[in-house]
Amino acid sequence: MSMLSSLASSPDEAVDHLCDVLVVGGGLHGTAVARDLAGRGWRVALCEQDDLAAHASGATGKLVHGGLRELARLDLGGMGRAVQERARLLQCAPHLMTPVRLLMPHDDGMRTGALIRLGLWWHDRLAAGSGLPPSEAVALRRSRLGASLQPAWTRAFVYTEVMADDARLATLCARDAAERGALVLTRTRCDSAVAQGGGWRVRLVRRHPEDGRVVQRLTVQARVVVNAAGAWASSVLSGVLQVPPAAVARKGGEPPGLTWLKGTHIVVPRCVEHDHGCVFHTRGGRFIFALPYERHFTLIGAAEQPHDGPPDGVAAEPDEVMALCQEASRYLRRPVQPGDVVWSYAGLRGALKAPGRGEEGAHGRHQLQLHARPAPVLTVWGGSLSSFRLLAEQAADQVGDLLGERRLAWTADAALPGGQLGELLDHTVSPELDLIAFQSRLRQVHPWLPLPLLRRWTRAYGSRVLRLLDGMRGRDDLGTEVLPDLFEAELYHLRRHEWALTADDVLWRRSKLGLHTTVAQHAALADWFARQHAGCEGQPDAAWLSSAAVA
Known part of the structure; x- marks a missing residue:
């Protein structure tokens, strides 16, 4: 039996929740680890100091890369894993995945055209059977795809990647974890911890979503802590858990080779005339993407x-915004100006350098670091949107070893909530075609549902839209239209099942409706939430104290 098989606790110390694993961090990696562990039957709790995916996990470039970055490093094994993980996500969460054709103008500073064609050919071979169209070479002067580019660009390559709704991925991982028994606590900070009985006694502080005042203090006893706090992982290790840094590690216990990269993104009115995205080679030797976004934007x-x-307060700086505008304008026929930017965001990602490489070798690799003293902690360093499921599986394997029983992995073929589109279909073909067929069938069942709302809901909730619509017979059943195409029925669903407690939770993380709303409309939604919170004040089961959302 493992020495962690039981925890001694003092009878005079109250414990609010007893679990096998406490996961600290509600980003994509933390929620995915909680989901995997809960699905293996472990008792799991997760705490997040803000909203789910409120930081780096909701600030990615939205691309699930299919391994071309690994190919550039001649990492063929990594490329194969990336293609495989992308195919799994397409099957398990088809409503959150959108295949996109990318146009890559050939720059003299890039590799030769022959090498690029060879790499794309190998990529196509690995992706065979995924239903994604193959790559091709394009003469821009004879193609409609060249219309949005400056005439100096004459050659390009086209290949397929997949865009993902990153914040909703994290939310649905948390949703799945909760339905498998996990306790999910948002707006809950890991305040202090002491090693006890071979495990951890952790004190959590929950705060009101609007004004930040303390509304609850909890004590959780866990056998293992998984530190998935991202850019705050060092602070959790050294400041909260008080884990002694390893002699070979850097500040706060960070592993050698780890660097933090700040990624900045901007959203502008649509500046590409076709439905393809673009890949631009920058003067600094990196690549930036210009992707179709939310129908009217790039x-x-x-x-x-x-x-x-x-890590606190990371945001897009004016010089970073200007640099993106200038690099995009090198390629686009219509220049992009800082004044065009309607939204910008930035996030930090931990990147691990490949052995023997310089700064350019830092990429999406991850490392799982075990600290045995003063009690077991597994810390997640690095990782990417493309590899989050695999990272969670590996982390759950290691946690199982710590708990004395490695239970079977299960997520490789398991659909995320809403991914079972076959519920309305007689047969399935491919993720993209299945979603179109699902929308068509839903339209037949609910012809009264406004078409823009139907499309957005199926993209956001997949087959779970059937639960949202359960019992509804007409538009009046949607309740008050708080904002255009945002009805109370959906807001109650988001509060009850997806931990949405503020206007920003809805407008920028559960959706991107913030791009389509005015300041006055944002204020109206904030008022709606304030009224809901006021109606729950003094109740022990208030909405903003809901521990796991209702399964």
């Missing part, structure tokens, strides 16, 4: 720079 990013400062 997402441009990321401009990545090393970041040595604190």
Whole structure:
């Protein structure tokens, strides 16, 4: 039996929750680890100091890369894993995945055209059977794809990647974890911890979502802590858990080779006339993407720079925005100006350098670091949107070893909530075609549902839209239209099932409706939430104290 098989506790110390694993951090990696562990039958709790995906996990470039970055480093094994993980996500969360064709103008500073064609050919071979169209070479002067580019660009390559809704991925991982028994606590900070009985006694502080005042203090006893706090992982290790830094590690216990990169993105009115995205080779030797976004916009990013400062308050700086505008304008026929930017965001990602490489070798690798003293902690360093499921599986394997029983992995073929589109279909074909067929069938069942709302809901909730619509017979059943195409029925669903407690939670993380709303409309939604919170004041089961959302 493992020495962690039981925890001694003092009878005079009250414990609010007893679990096998406490996961600290509600980003994509933390929620995915909690989901995997809960699905293996472990008792799991997760705490997040802000909202789910409120930081780096909701500030990615939205691309699930299929391994071309690994190919550039001649990492063929990594490329194969990336293609495989992308295919799994397409099957398990088809409503959150959007295949996008990318146009890559050939720059003299890039590799030769022959090498690029060879790499794309190998990429196509690995992706065979995924239903994604193959790559091709394009003469821009004879193609409609050249219309949005400056005439100096004459050659390009086209290949396929997949865009993902990163923040909703994290939310649905948390949703799945909760339905498998996990306790999910948002607006809950890991305040202090002491090693006890071979495990951890952790004190959590919960705060009101609007004014930040303390509304609850909890004590959780866990056998293992998984530190998935991202850019705050060092602070959790050294400041909260008081884990002694390893002699070979850097500040706060960070592993050698880890660097923090700040990625900046901007959103501008649509500046590409076709439905393809673009890949631009920058003068600094990196790549930026210009992606179709939210129907009327183009997402441009990321401009990545090393970041040595604190993680709090990371935002897009004017010089970073200007750099993105200038690099995009080198390629686009219509220049992009800082005044065009309607939204900008930035996030930090931990990147681990490949052995023997310089700064350019830092990429999406991850490392799971075990600290045995003063009690077991597994810390997640690095990682990426493309590899989050695999990272969670590996972390759950290691946690199982710590708990004395490695239970079977299960997430490789398991659909995320809403991913079972076959509930309305007689047969399935491919993720993209299945979603279109699902929307068509839903339209037949609910012809009264406004078409823009139907499309947005199926993209956001997939087959779970059937639960949202359960019992509804007409538009009046949607309740008050708080904002255009945002009804109370959906807001109650988001509060009850997805931990949405503020206007920003809804407008920028559960959706991107913030791009389509005015300041006055944002204020109206904030008022709606304030009224809901006021109606729950003094109740022990208030909405903003809901521990796991209702399963």
